[in-house]
Amino acid sequence: MFPWVDGFHWTVMHVVFLTIFGLVLLTVLATFAWSLFRTASDLRSHRAAEVCWHNNFSQLPEAERHCRHEFSGRVIHRVCPNAFDCQHCDMYEAFAAMPAPALRHNPGVGYSDQLLYHRGHTWVQPNEDGTFAIGLDEFAQHLIGQPDAVKLPRKGSAIQHDGIAWRITKNGREIRVRAPLDGTILATGGPQSPWYLRVKPNGAVDLRHLLQGPEVAGWLESEMDRLQIQLRTPGSEPALADGGMLMPELMEALPGADWDEVLSATFLDA
Amino acid sequence: MSDLAIVDRRFIARGEERSSTLKFALWLTPWIALLAFGLYAAFLCLYYGLNQTNMDNRFAFGLWIFADLSVIAMGAGAFFTGFLVYILKQEELKPVLNSAVVVGLVCYSGAVGVLMVDVGQPLRAWFTFWHPNTHSMLTEVTFCISTYLMILILEYLPVLLRNRQLQKIPSFLVFEHQFHKLVPVLAAVGAFLSFFHQGSLGGLYGVLRGRPFAFREHFAIWPTTFFLFILSAIAVGPSFLLLVVATVETVTGKKLVEESVLRKLGFISGILLGVYVAAKSIDTIVWLNITSPSVGFAPWEYYAYKPFGSAILFSEIVLLGLLPAFLLIFPKTRARRGWLVFAAVLTCGGVLLNRFVLTVQTLALPTLAFDDFLKYIPSWQEVATFGAVVAYGVIVYSLSYRYLPLFGHSKGEDKHVSVG
Amino acid sequence: MSARYGMVIDLDRCTGCGACMVACAAENNVPPLPPRATDRTGLTPMLVHKVNNGVEGAGRREAFIPIACMHCANETPCVSVCPQQAVEVDKATGIVMQIPQRCLGCRYCMTACPYHARYFNWWDPSWPPGMEKTLNPGVATRMRGVVEKCNLCHARLHTAMEKAAAAGKKEIDMADYVPACVEACPTNAIQFGDLANSEDAASQAAHSPDAFRLLARLGTEPKIYYKSRQAWVRALAERSPNGHPTEAQHV
Numbered sequence: 001m002f003p004w005v006d007g008f009h010w011t012v013m014h015v016v017f018l019t020i021f022g023l024v025l026l027t028v029l030a031t032f033a034w035s036l037f038r039t040a041s042d043l044r045s046h047r048a049a050e051v052c053w054h055n056n057f058s059q060l061p062e063a064e065r066h067c068r069h070e071f072s073g074r075v076i077h078r079v080c081p082n083a084f085d086c087q088h089c090d091m092y093e094a095f096a097a098m099p100a101p102a103l104r105h106n107p108g109v110g111y112s113d114q115l116l117y118h119r120g121h122t123w124v125q126p127n128e129d130g131t132f133a134i135g136l137d138e139f140a141q142h143l144i145g146q147p148d149a150v151k152l153p154r155k156g157s158a159i160q161h162d163g164i165a166w167r168i169t170k171n172g173r174e175i176r177v178r179a180p181l182d183g184t185i186l187a188t189g190g191p192q193s194p195w196y197l198r199v200k201p202n203g204a205v206d207l208r209h210l211l212q213g214p215e216v217a218g219w220l221e222s223e224m225d226r227l228q229i230q231l232r233t234p235g236s237e238p239a240l241a242d243g244g245m246l247m248p249e250l251m252e253a254l255p256g257a258d259w260d261e262v263l264s265a266t267f268l269d270a
Numbered sequence: 271m272s273d274l275a276i277v278d279r280r281f282i283a284r285g286e287e288r289s290s291t292l293k294f295a296l297w298l299t300p301w302i303a304l305l306a307f308g309l310y311a312a313f314l315c316l317y318y319g320l321n322q323t324n325m326d327n328r329f330a331f332g333l334w335i336f337a338d339l340s341v342i343a344m345g346a347g348a349f350f351t352g353f354l355v356y357i358l359k360q361e362e363l364k365p366v367l368n369s370a371v372v373v374g375l376v377c378y379s380g381a382v383g384v385l386m387v388d389v390g391q392p393l394r395a396w397f398t399f400w401h402p403n404t405h406s407m408l409t410e411v412t413f414c415i416s417t418y419l420m421i422l423i424l425e426y427l428p429v430l431l432r433n434r435q436l437q438k439i440p441s442f443l444v445f446e447h448q449f450h451k452l453v454p455v456l457a458a459v460g461a462f463l464s465f466f467h468q469g470s471l472g473g474l475y476g477v478l479r480g481r482p483f484a485f486r487e488h489f490a491i492w493p494t495t496f497f498l499f500i501l502s503a504i505a506v507g508p509s510f511l512l513l514v515v516a517t518v519e520t521v522t523g524k525k526l527v528e529e530s531v532l533r534k535l536g537f538i539s540g541i542l543l544g545v546y547v548a549a550k551s552i553d554t555i556v557w558l559n560i561t562s563p564s565v566g567f568a569p570w571e572y573y574a575y576k577p578f579g580s581a582i583l584f585s586e587i588v589l590l591g592l593l594p595a596f597l598l599i600f601p602k603t604r605a606r607r608g609w610l611v612f613a614a615v616l617t618c619g620g621v622l623l624n625r626f627v628l629t630v631q632t633l634a635l636p637t638l639a640f641d642d643f644l645k646y647i648p649s650w651q652e653v654a655t656f657g658a659v660v661a662y663g664v665i666v667y668s669l670s671y672r673y674l675p676l677f678g679h680s681k682g683e684d685k686h687v688s689v690g
Numbered sequence: 691m692s693a694r695y696g697m698v699i700d701l702d703r704c705t706g707c708g709a710c711m712v713a714c715a716a717e718n719n720v721p722p723l724p725p726r727a728t729d730r731t732g733l734t735p736m737l738v739h740k741v742n743n744g745v746e747g748a749g750r751r752e753a754f755i756p757i758a759c760m761h762c763a764n765e766t767p768c769v770s771v772c773p774q775q776a777v778e779v780d781k782a783t784g785i786v787m788q789i790p791q792r793c794l795g796c797r798y799c800m801t802a803c804p805y806h807a808r809y810f811n812w813w814d815p816s817w818p819p820g821m822e823k824t825l826n827p828g829v830a831t832r833m834r835g836v837v838e839k840c841n842l843c844h845a846r847l848h849t850a851m852e853k854a855a856a857a858g859k860k861e862i863d864m865a866d867y868v869p870a871c872v873e874a875c876p877t878n879a880i881q882f883g884d885l886a887n888s889e890d891a892a893s894q895a896a897h898s899p900d901a902f903r904l905l906a907r908l909g910t911e912p913k914i915y916y917k918s919r920q921a922w923v924r925a926l927a928e929r930s931p932n933g934h935p936t937e938a939q940h941v
Contacts, residue, residue: 024417027455038448051444390796566908
């Protein structure tokens with residue numbers, strides 16, 4: 001191919017053939033390189049969390065995509081088409097304007113009217129100084145029990161809404177807990193503290209996607225129903241018992257259950 | 271569930287039903303055994319030399335070349351389905367696109383693997399890139415197939431990255447998301463390359479003026495076999511894909527795609543097969559009456575040797591060409607799964623027979639006036655090596671089916687199809 | 691120099707003794723093959739075929755046809771198909787050259803050759819102890835997995851060229867360039883010369899009315915001619931028109 005290779009003669013055919021081949025190769029490598037470049041820029045600009053979340057959401061079964069307005073009774077049945085992204089939902093205003101019927105829910109697990117809840121079972125508490133405390137809700141706590149290990153983000157690092165905030169290890173399983181909002185970590189706590197993270201938000205905060213008040217009860221009741229079905233003895237018929245309280249240390253109490261399935265559904269993970 | 275089963279389950283997408291870890295292991299075992307045995311046979315050939323085969327100076331091409339050509343023809347479903355979906359916008363074929371990519375990857379990588387054992391000096395394979403001979407069809411084949419294999423690997427990447435655990439790595443998922451947008455470009459390039467190498471594989475035989483049985487008239491620099499191979503490849507590709515999907519549905523006991531998708535594949539295959547049969551018939555008539563006699567080779571002579579009588583030609587064009595074309599085109603037969611699969615099998619058989627005729631029969635036939643008609647039976651090493659390719663294909667497909675979203679999600683929403 | 695070296699083989703003189711085959715093997719360092727090699731896996735750049743006129747009984751006639759590379763002059767089949775240009779036609783001599791170090795061993799050239807003049811190294815070459823003393827130092831041995839064929843004893847051409855250059859001459863003396871098979875033939879059945887030179891005896895013999903080339907209708911323009919006064923031998927040039935090819939055995 002090169003002038004010094006003995007016996008090789010360049011002809012028009014060679015130029016044509018190798019040019020076409022070169023173009024093809026270039027195109028293929030360019031698509032690969034371009035994708036790598038775009039990936040790097042996405043990762044740098046923190047768009048990765050959004051991409052990953054949309055992918056996870058698309059894999060959730062229909063039964064785990066209840067629109068939050070079901071829980072407040074504003075709609076009987078609606079599957080969320082929007083990755084739980086109430087901020088960019090064109091139906092949100094219409095729903096929010098509707099009156100909420102007075103429903104009585106008895107979820108069997110505790111919650112607080114003062115806290116705002118994320119669908120991934122974390123709660124958010126606004127502080128007076130504009131920062132937020134983030135913790136794990138009672139449902140998740142009773143499920144997991146005492147964690148074997150917790151991996152918290154570093155102080156000063158950023159978390160993205162619907163990205164991974166912290167990880168909990170229990171019985172050889174890693175649970176990825178989702179962040180309820182965007183922000184920078186000011187302080188970290190843990191299972192022994194009243195909160196897991198103290199966060200400074202990025203600019204103005206829109207927390208409409210978080211659940212609060214009576215709709216939380218509706219949501220937790222729906223979660224309890226799901227839990228009962230998922231934890232039933234294999235082969236038995238599904239039954240939804242009313243009443244009763246969720247016991248703590250469930251992973252210890254029921255070691256043989258399909259915890260991968262339960263935890264994936266609870267924490268909205270693959 | 272045992273610990274192993276629990277870990278195994280983690281790699282299977284949520285909501286997907288797959289057989290138990292034990293059952294899957296049992297399914298894989300005989301294929302792994304076949305693969306191991308075939309790899310041993312290949313090792314013998316690489317270590318001791320090609321005297322381990324039954325090829326000789328008269329049968330310079332044998333089972334492996336025939337197998338390579340057949341497998342590449344059937345793997346044409348990969349590029350052609352991609353072309354249909356991304357360029358011709360046939361969206362209803364999307365559900366089988368991921369399968370097509372896996373089939374294509376397995377076919378091409380298997381063919382290249384066997385080629386590396388088939389040549390006398392595999393380490394010199396890169397010489398073709400360093401000293402390309404633009405007059406040789408084989409140079410064209412080498413360039414195109416290596417690039418196309420690269421494309422198939424790249425197209426498989428997004429499918430792989432959507433594995434339940436792999437997608438938890440953010441950089442992988444974001445890369446898949448970005449790469450997925452450019453897959454139509456790869457599909458177009460793949461179609462361009464495939465057009466040329468499927469054709470050049472046919473051209474390999476059509477240019478052999480020393481073998482009038484194979485030699486054909488030329489259009490510019492390309493013999494008619496160039497175009498016939500492209501036609502037969504795009505005819506058999508959808509049929510083979512149909513067979514693969516139907517087999518997977520039978521083995522797993524699940525309905526993986528709408529019946530209309532398989533019928534559409536069959537219909538496309540049937541139409542193209544019909545065109546191919548027409549073109550081949552004209553080509554055969556010209557060859558028998560003009561091309562071959564003009565160099566002193568009487569055509570009926572070719573079929574004077576049993577068992578390769580004219581029944582072979584009849585089988586290739588009518589029994590395994592015209593007949594399945596009819597079955598696939600007519601709605602009544604196409605609507606029944608049994609007939610559809612039967613017709614697809616016949617189509618594959620016809621293309622296999624065509625590749626066999628051009629490789630083995632060409633070499634068996636005498637050229638010099640005092641030559642004999644020769645026989646060749648592959649050695650066990652050759653058969654085992656080919657068996658390894660089949661086993662490799664089944665294993666890769668099985669693993670892909672179990673751990674990757676080949677057919678989208680069976681729960682009905684968001685059938686996210688990665689590639690083309 | 692622009693010669694077109696070729697041969698005219700007189701089939702009426704060939705006795706089928708096989709001396710040309712042995713001389714070729716010795717000159718070209720062809721290794722002895724293991725016992726399980728057959729006539730179809732052997733390395734015989736020169737191979738003598740035995741032919742007959744298809745008649746049984748008193749009318750039977752037999753002859754021998756030595757076949758080596760024909761050094762085809764027109765659209766040489768093996769040259770155009772080699773993917774890595776391991777085969778080339780030497781413009782100065784018309785010899786079809788094989789480059790073993792570049793050969794991949796794909797054997798495409800072997801399928802292209804209608805004369806079956808190409809042979810593959812199916813085994814690693816090995817010589818029994820002591821036999822390495824018989825090796826010809828002017829010819830490189832080949833490795834396993836490559837194709838080889840007759841190259842008109844190109845090493846002897848080189849020797850002739852060196853001799854001519856040493857004597858300050860531009861053209862070689864044809865007496866210095868005699869391929870091994872030509873030299874060994876006891877009946878002088880093989881005439882070797884420059885077919886482009888009208889004064890060359892071989893060139894003149896090639897124009898004789900009894901001369902023919904095998905499969906000339908394929909259009910490859912072989913440079914190995916054959917000669918016979920027997921019509922049935924000349925008829926073997928093309929595929930038999932009545933569809934009953936005479937059977938061949940190799941010597």
